[in-house]
Amino acid sequence: MALEILKPGLSTTVQDLGRPGYYHLGIPLSGGMDRYALAAANLLVGNDEGDAVLEAVFLGPEIRFGADATVAVTGADLPPKVDGAEQPTWTAFTVKAGQVLSFGFLKSGARAYVAVSGGIDVPVVLGSRSTYPLGALGGHEGRALKSGDNLPVGTVRRAAQPNASVPEALRRGPGASPVLRVLPGLYWHRITEEAGRRFFEDTWKVAPEADRIGYRFRGGRPLDFVPREQPFGAGSDPSNIVDSCYPYGSIQVPGGTEPIVLHRDAVSGGGYFMIGTVISADMDLIGQLQPHQSARFEAVDMPAALAARKDRARMLDEVKAALAG
Amino acid sequence: MNTRYSFGGDEHIFVEVDEEMSLEAFFKSLSMTNAVRESRIRGVTEICPANASFQIKFDPDLIAPDDMLAELKSLENAAAKADSTLETRIIEIPVFYNDPWTHETLMRFRERHQDPSGTDLDYGARINGYADVDSFVAAHAGSPWFVSMVGFVAGLPFMYQMVERSRQIQVPKYLRPRTDTPKLTVGHGGCFGCIYSVRGAGGYQMFGITPMPIYDPKQEISYLREFMIFFKPGDIVKFKPVNRDDYDAAVEAVDKGRFDPLIRKVRFSLDDFQADPAATNAKLLEVLHGA
Numbered sequence: 001m002a003l004e005i006l007k008p009g010l011s012t013t014v015q016d017l018g019r020p021g022y023y024h025l026g027i028p029l030s031g032g033m034d035r036y037a038l039a040a041a042n043l044l045v046g047n048d049e050g051d052a053v054l055e056a057v058f059l060g061p062e063i064r065f066g067a068d069a070t071v072a073v074t075g076a077d078l079p080p081k082v083d084g085a086e087q088p089t090w091t092a093f094t095v096k097a098g099q100v101l102s103f104g105f106l107k108s109g110a111r112a113y114v115a116v117s118g119g120i121d122v123p124v125v126l127g128s129r130s131t132y133p134l135g136a137l138g139g140h141e142g143r144a145l146k147s148g149d150n151l152p153v154g155t156v157r158r159a160a161q162p163n164a165s166v167p168e169a170l171r172r173g174p175g176a177s178p179v180l181r182v183l184p185g186l187y188w189h190r191i192t193e194e195a196g197r198r199f200f201e202d203t204w205k206v207a208p209e210a211d212r213i214g215y216r217f218r219g220g221r222p223l224d225f226v227p228r229e230q231p232f233g234a235g236s237d238p239s240n241i242v243d244s245c246y247p248y249g250s251i252q253v254p255g256g257t258e259p260i261v262l263h264r265d266a267v268s269g270g271g272y273f274m275i276g277t278v279i280s281a282d283m284d285l286i287g288q289l290q291p292h293q294s295a296r297f298e299a300v301d302m303p304a305a306l307a308a309r310k311d312r313a314r315m316l317d318e319v320k321a322a323l324a325g
Numbered sequence: 326m327n328t329r330y331s332f333g334g335d336e337h338i339f340v341e342v343d344e345e346m347s348l349e350a351f352f353k354s355l356s357m358t359n360a361v362r363e364s365r366i367r368g369v370t371e372i373c374p375a376n377a378s379f380q381i382k383f384d385p386d387l388i389a390p391d392d393m394l395a396e397l398k399s400l401e402n403a404a405a406k407a408d409s410t411l412e413t414r415i416i417e418i419p420v421f422y423n424d425p426w427t428h429e430t431l432m433r434f435r436e437r438h439q440d441p442s443g444t445d446l447d448y449g450a451r452i453n454g455y456a457d458v459d460s461f462v463a464a465h466a467g468s469p470w471f472v473s474m475v476g477f478v479a480g481l482p483f484m485y486q487m488v489e490r491s492r493q494i495q496v497p498k499y500l501r502p503r504t505d506t507p508k509l510t511v512g513h514g515g516c517f518g519c520i521y522s523v524r525g526a527g528g529y530q531m532f533g534i535t536p537m538p539i540y541d542p543k544q545e546i547s548y549l550r551e552f553m554i555f556f557k558p559g560d561i562v563k564f565k566p567v568n569r570d571d572y573d574a575a576v577e578a579v580d581k582g583r584f585d586p587l588i589r590k591v592r593f594s595l596d597d598f599q600a601d602p603a604a605t606n607a608k609l610l611e612v613l614h615g616a
Contacts, residue, residue, distance in 0.1 A: 245378065
């Protein structure tokens with residue numbers, strides 16, 4: 001069974017839950033930016049939660065199916081259509097051999113996850129099927145899909161329940177006024193107390209430079225630095241450090257002006273200071289933010305970060321329970 | 326050296342061994358990451374050594390962040406006393422300095438540079454006190470470089486020049502990063518040299534280009550068949566200036582599977598290097614070019 005890509009959309013890539021273990025060599029985790037939506041899409045079609053799916057950004061692809069399959073679309077509200085007939089999101093539906101899956105215009109969110117029963121069966125590279133386009137690694141030929149590509153689909157392991165649906169309350173997304181929770185740290189001491197306070201007070205807007213590597217924000221007030229003599233090897237700008245590793249979710253602020261939150265295809269290190277890290281539970285939400293959308297950052301401590309992580313895990317368990325029942 | 330620990334969200338611990346770069350800080354960071362690997366602490370998912378710091382990624386569902394922190398701190402004293410010798414390798418990397426491809430790129434992004442009137446090489450030579458580009462290139466290619474970190478993008482080496490600090494080449498990064506850098510550009514930012522493993526964004530000054538690929542996701546290049554990434558921390562690099570003809574010949578050799586990088590096994594002792602950098606480098610180069 002294969003999927004024939006008639007139109008690729010804006011940037012559609014094969015993603016699973018990522019490729020851990022190579023970050024020390026500069027190969028990032030990759031995988032779905034919204035891992036919650038990715039897992040839910042897989043569960044809806046009877047796949048394992050970490051099977052490979054398609055991640056479509058802003059604009060959906062057009063796909064002709066080579067055989068009957070169960071499909072689910074989660075994450076962004078990007079309405080799926082089968083031969084032109086609209087289907088619900090967060091809900092399993094059938095696509096028959098020869099039918100075409102296409103998408104209407106994006107209503108909210110940024111990234112839709114398209115799971116197909118059996119999973120996208122591109123070769124496993126370094127333990128994952130995820131695409132890392134910058135390194136031309138994994139996925140389909142190491143790149144975003146193009147018209148004319150044919151994607152293999154794996155063997156169905158579990159029969160999907162027709163019309164299975166994730167309950168509304170469990171469809172996790174950033175909502176209308178997103179708040180990203182941050183654990184301050186790393187080089188937090190480099191900015192003044194006043195600048196730190198303002199960072200969390202200000203409303204920021206997602207900049208057009210927002211992709212799988214990182215999300216840039218603008219519109220808040222610039223950060224003031226605590227004066228120091230720059231350490232040897234760091235470089236002369238007060239925002240420079242001796243090149244270090246970058247955590248996923250870390251917030252670097254080159255020149256103290258525009259914060260960048262690194263995401264699943266993060267550069268693994270570099271020479272800009274970081275003021276803290278978005279907590280693991282909120283990383284999914286960033287992947288659903290559109291350019292020009294407003295967002296705020298909120299400081300939390302470690303117990304709050306761990307509690308949020310547990311809440312997210314519990315929600316996913318509830319999705320599993322709802323679909324099993 | 327003053328070791329500083331900080332959580333990077335609920336999944337990372339960042340450990341800054343020293344604020345400033347030195348080979349001592351690198352060795353301490355390396356021995357701490359080796360100790361973490363050997364101690365097989367439950368829940369560790371990534372161990373990433375950097376120039377003068379390192380980062381551990383862990384699964385907080387398997388180990389509480391405070392317990393992870395305590396485990397790392399318990400390794401610090403032993404790591405500080407660790408032997409600072411390394412069984413490693415020295416590699417000769419051909420470089421076509423002042424090549425047409427990085428030149429075209431740096432001209433395209435001139436408005437993002439500190440000195441739009443010249444090239445990156447002109448600028449690097451001038452602010453480091455060299456009379457001309459030729460003597461600057463001679464200094465760049467004259468001493469070995471120590472790979473103190475691999476990362477940014479897949480397989481990119483950060484390299485620390487193995488000379489006294491007063492002689493180390495230092496340049497600022499571009500005022501605003503470029504959106505394009507040719508693949509295999511030899512760059513420099515702060516005190517670090519680098520080789521861009523893939524084409525993409527970059528902020529380092531551009532001095533030349535090497536014909537020798539250092540990352541091959543298809544694993545077709547002869548010396549990258551076992552693993553797609555060439556460099557690892559602790560490698561020692563010696564640049565060899567080549568002209569256009571040599572460069573073209575090397576590119577052809579790579580394409581035909583005939584390119585064979587010059588690599589020799591070598592033992593590096595930090596104490597020996599600190600005591601006499603010139604003599605240590607002379608010995609390294611003897612191993613590289615010797616019988």
